[in-house]
Amino acid sequence: LSLDWLNAALSDWEAQGLRRHLVTRTSLQAAQIEINGRTLINLGSNDYLSLASDPRLITAALQTTTLQGWGAGASPLITGHSLAHAELEETLANWLQTEAALVFPSGFAANAGTIAALVGEGDMIFSDAKNHASLIDGCRLSKAQIQIFPHLDYVSLAQQLQKTAVHSGRRLIVTDSLFSMDGDTADLPLLCQLSKQHQTMLLIDEAHATGVYGQQGTGLVEECVCARPDLIRIGTLSKAIGSAGGFVAGSQVLIDWLLNRARPYVFSTAHPPAVAAAATAAIQIIQSEPARGTELHRSAADLRTALTAQGWHVLPGNSQIIPIFIGDAQRTMQLHQALLERGIFVPGIRPPSVPAGEALLRLSLTYGHTGELLQQIVQHFAALRSSQG
Ligand SMILES: Cc1ncc(COP(=O)(O)O)c(C=O)c1O
Numbered sequence: 001l002s003l004d005w006l007n008a009a010l011s012d013w014e015a016q017g018l019r020r021h022l023v024t025r026t027s028l029q030a031a032q033i034e035i036n037g038r039t040l041i042n043l044g045s046n047d048y049l050s051l052a053s054d055p056r057l058i059t060a061a062l063q064t065t066t067l068q069g070w071g072a073g074a075s076p077l078i079t080g081h082s083l084a085h086a087e088l089e090e091t092l093a094n095w096l097q098t099e100a101a102l103v104f105p106s107g108f109a110a111n112a113g114t115i116a117a118l119v120g121e122g123d124m125i126f127s128d129a130k131n132h133a134s135l136i137d138g139c140r141l142s143k144a145q146i147q148i149f150p151h152l153d154y155v156s157l158a159q160q161l162q163k164t165a166v167h168s169g170r171r172l173i174v175t176d177s178l179f180s181m182d183g184d185t186a187d188l189p190l191l192c193q194l195s196k197q198h199q200t201m202l203l204i205d206e207a208h209a210t211g212v213y214g215q216q217g218t219g220l221v222e223e224c225v226c227a228r229p230d231l232i233r234i235g236t237l238s239k240a241i242g243s244a245g246g247f248v249a250g251s252q253v254l255i256d257w258l259l260n261r262a263r264p265y266v267f268s269t270a271h272p273p274a275v276a277a278a279a280t281a282a283i284q285i286i287q288s289e290p291a292r293g294t295e296l297h298r299s300a301a302d303l304r305t306a307l308t309a310q311g312w313h314v315l316p317g318n319s320q321i322i323p324i325f326i327g328d329a330q331r332t333m334q335l336h337q338a339l340l341e342r343g344i345f346v347p348g349i350r351p352p353s354v355p356a357g358e359a360l361l362r363l364s365l366t367y368g369h370t371g372e373l374l375q376q377i378v379q380h381f382a383a384l385r386s387s388q389g
Helices: 005-015 055-068 076-080 083-096 107-118 133-142 154-163 188-197 252-261 273-288 291-309 329-341 371-387
Strands: 032-035 038-042 100-104 124-128 145-149 171-176 201-205 232-236 246-250 321-327 359-364
Touching: 038 371, 055 083, 055 273, 083 100, 083 246, 083 273, 100 107, 100 252, 107 133, 107 171, 107 201, 107 232, 107 246, 107 252, 124 133, 124 154, 133 171, 133 201, 145 154, 154 188, 171 188, 188 201, 246 252, 273 291, 291 321, 291 371, 321 329, 329 359, 329 371
Parallel strands: 124 145, 124 171, 171 201, 201 232
Antiparallel strands: 032 038, 100 246, 232 246, 321 359
16 A cells, blocks of 8 residues: 555664654643653643643633634634734734734744745855754745754854855845753854844744743843844744744834745634733733743753753753753663653653754753752652662
8 A cells, every 4th residue: 555655664763763652641731740640740841931721821711712712714814813813913022122023823834934935046044053843944945045054153154154245145044042952042142243244134033932031031132232123033932931823023024024925824824812812911921920930040050950960961051951962862762761660751852853863851841840849850860870870
């Protein structure tokens, strides 16, 4: 049969320790979750500020559903753009202090759609080697020429920019601000300076930084003194904001262009109004409860210190994403299993999420991991370390 090849391909994937299986959570999304009838400490969500199950988001979603219905029923440009979507876009623009913002069905769609709307054949993209899959796919989709620079190597980037200075098409630099797997951060002031000096557009994906960095919680761009009105700021509503969807924030002309030309925006049904209302409620909480972010950073720093002292190879960084480098994919999954047996869920990250030979355990900490849970995490890792000899 025409799909028989899939069995062989999946077995091959399995033999390399790369095959994935769905797990079903049977509890709320929180710092502790239930899977297969067991309660586990959850180090595998991006719900960094523990808002995904917050009653205020649930109430906002329920009230909005009652007033505005569940499904959006159409793409935003037809009749899918509800009052809840409009309010969210206004809230985002005010929060990020940009002229305008546009909400996409997902962060993936925001990245892929925006890049492909800004550059095309004859144009050029400069992309960090560790950018997220949605940025990579957007680059490929655009048909622009792609120059990949080694991760965080801005000397190489500057050389690439210099060499292509006479290029006649548009040029775009694309980067994550906080890298999703390695938990390290881009040098945004330097990237701003390079993009200005070489007259390129600059797109920054703040998916993991939104809500977590900056005094207002808007992300790493907020901490960057050279923030400019022509920056293309992308974020997701599905991680620290605890809802779903993605957004682009920037100048009015950028948003006007995207709502005309970003294909996942134009040709996809808007997400339900309730999803937008929950995101707006979350942003209000982030603004009124800044301690969530500060406490998260403090816990992350403590956990990094403790794990490093135990001898784990914690990759450098200062974020709530704490990667322990293991290397081999099979070994990573053995450790994942051993932690599971101890009552902790820590995802093993394998290719294609990371390059071959760079598998890691990715601990993502949330605000809900308070003192006692943190202590338990530290103790379990210590015990596992000593049992490994
Ligand atoms: C860096 C980065 N950008 C974009 C996305 C996509 O966001 P979403 O999950 O909202 O589609 C992700 C999600 O995994 C991500 O890690």
